[in-house]
Amino acid sequence: NAGVTQTPKFRILKIGQSMTLQCAQDMNHNYMYWYRQDPGMGLKLIYYSVGAGITDKGEVPNGYNVSRSTTEDFPLRLELAAPSQTSVYFCASSYSRTTEAFFGQGTRLTVV
Amino acid sequence: KNEVEQSPQNLTAQEGEFITINCSYSVGISALHWLQQHPGGGIVSLFMLSSGKKKHGRLIATINIQEKHSSLHITASHPRDSAVYICGYRRNSGGSNYKLTFGKGTLLTVNP
DSSP states (O other): OOOOEOOOSSSOOOTOOOEEEEESSSSOOOOEEEEEEEETTTTEEEEEEETTHHHHHHSSOEEEOOOOOOSSSSOEEEOOOOOOGGGOOOEEESSSSOOOHHHHHOOEEOOO | SSEEEOOEEEEEEEEEEEEEEEEEOSSOOEEEEEEEOOTTSEEEEEEESSSSSEEEEEEEEEEETTTTTTEESSSSSGGGGGGEEEEEEEEESSGGGGEEEEEEOEEEEEEE
């Protein structure tokens, strides 16, 4: 029972590089979320999706893009990495608005 | 102003003590979530509640919708309870009810 799987676990990027953080869930959840967690700042919502083909911006979307072509996958794209994007990124999913959320193990990203 | 306020920010206890972590919010919500995050680890959902009280082992979560307040209690605390405890909510109206908003967390350290 995999739950929410994030890859990679760690990554170091150079300024200006691009990368995709992968998130997959095998629970047939409709809702998926991307958060970033900075020390002392809590979880900030980047993007979310309520189903395949539907995405929307959260609190801090600048510098990121997402897509949701399938129910299972919700990748997060960084096009031009900046030091301000150094953070720990968490993907989460839930079946509906009234059910609990499940989180992935996180991706620790450093931009140098 | 953070929409979710947790107190205390840091809490140190001795093994066996009864612990209370508080969460206050300022909007109408449909559900409140409590999460646990161990140092360097992933995030686990502890509770999701919309009224009353829920209990799981030594953990108890309560919510007072009228007062916009929730508490997380840990009975007979143990060093393995040392973690960050995060409170969050889902709003009950408008487009924002798809989003999960979280506080900054409470760092709990339980000493043996």
